[in-house]
Amino acid sequence: MRIALIGYGKMGKEIEKIALERSHSISFRINKENANEILQISPENTDVAIEFTSPESAFENLKNLLTQRVSVVCGTTGWLAKQKEIENLALQNQVAFLYASNFSLGVNLFFRLNELLAQMMNKYPNYKLLLEEIHHTEKKDAPSGTSITLAQGIMENYPAKTAWVNEFSEKDNLVSIVSKREPNVPGTHIIRYQNEIDCIEIRHEAYSRKGFALGAVLAAEFITGKKGIFSMKDVLQLG
Ligand SMILES: NC(=O)C1=CN([C@@H]2O[C@H](COP(=O)(O)OP(=O)(O)OC[C@H]3O[C@@H](n4cnc5c(N)ncnc54)[C@H](OP(=O)(O)O)[C@@H]3O)[C@@H](O)[C@H]2O)C=CC1
Numbered sequence: 555m556r557i558a559l560i561g562y563g564k565m566g567k568e569i570e571k572i573a574l575e576r577s578h579s580i581s582f583r584i585n586k587e588n589a590n591e592i593l594q595i596s597p598e599n600t601d602v603a604i605e606f607t608s609p610e611s612a613f614e615n616l617k618n619l620l621t622q623r624v625s626v627v628c629g630t631t632g633w634l635a636k637q638k639e640i641e642n643l644a645l646q647n648q649v650a651f652l653y654a655s656n657f658s659l660g661v662n663l664f665f666r667l668n669e670l671l672a673q674m675m676n677k678y679p680n681y682k683l684l685l686e687e688i689h690h691t692e693k694k695d696a697p698s699g700t701s702i703t704l705a706q707g708i709m710e711n712y713p714a715k716t717a718w719v720n721e722f723s724e725k726d727n728l729v730s731i732v733s734k735r736e737p738n739v740p741g742t743h744i745i746r747y748q749n750e751i752d753c754i755e756i757r758h759e760a761y762s763r764k765g766f767a768l769g770a771v772l773a774a775e776f777i778t779g780k781k782g783i784f785s786m787k788d789v790l791q792l793g
């Protein structure tokens with residue numbers, strides 16, 4: 555499979571390692587310096603593009619790739635206000651598009667655990683809920699994309715929670731997300747239900763970026779040759 559790497563930073567380089575180990579080749583490596591080369595990417599030279607750039611650049615990159623009829627796996631967070639527009643563009647151009655806030659198997663299992671826990675805790679409103687995320691100091695967006703997915707999973711299973719906020723709050727209808735930035739943390743997410751008697755907590759801690767990169771390459775393998783909108787649920791076939 556010929557993969558174009560859009561974003562050749564921490565994630566782009568990690569993805570390249572895994573892609574080469576899995577016998578794929580790299581057709582383009584794009585960063586800010588050679589950003590215009592994205593216009594040369596086409597189905598003739600590339601099977602799939604993997605986009606990990608920045609919240610400011612993702613939308614334009616995705617628009618170009620999909621219009622050029624190139625299927626895309628996107629991991630960039632912080633651009634989702636325009637997700638529907640991008641999905642429509644993928645459908646119009648008859649290619650595949652897959653976005654995930656987190657590509658690791660562990661986090662995708664954790665998403666399910668979070669939903670099950672929210673279903674249970676929904677019946678015990680005297681527990682206060684707090685969602686905490688810790689990432690490296692270079693991270694541009696807050697809250698993390700993963701914590702937004704976790705908050706959505708809670709709201710779908712705990713109807714009294716109607717919105718999320720990115721600050722500490724004890725308002726009963728809110729999912730409070732506290733974001734912390736510390737050197738060299740690949741990504742940690744904690745969900746805590748607590749009252750004056752006890753505390754129930756689930757936590758996912760990534761030890762490196764390997765799980766994110768492997769998941770992105772598996773996603774690229776999965777969508778190659780397909781058309782439509784996909785998610786990591788399709789790739790990992792989690793029940
Ligand atoms: N979904 C998931 O599982 C994961 C998602 N992420 C997300 O992925 C994104 C990237 O993370 P990370 O690799 O750590 O970030 P880095 O800052 O290390 O890398 C970003 C890369 O994007 C490039 N870039 C920025 N703007 C443009 C542009 N306009 N055109 C082309 N390239 C551009 C940068 O180029 P230059 O070097 O020239 O500045 C750099 O190579 C973030 O949004 C992060 O939240 C991260 C990990 C996992």
Ligand SMILES: O=C(O)C1=N[C@H](C(=O)O)C[C@H](O)C1
Pocket residue numbers: 631655656689693694697698699700701740741742
């Ligand atoms: O920026 C990162 O590094 C990460 N971003 C993703 C997010 O915003 O959830 C996924 C992972 O936690 C690492």
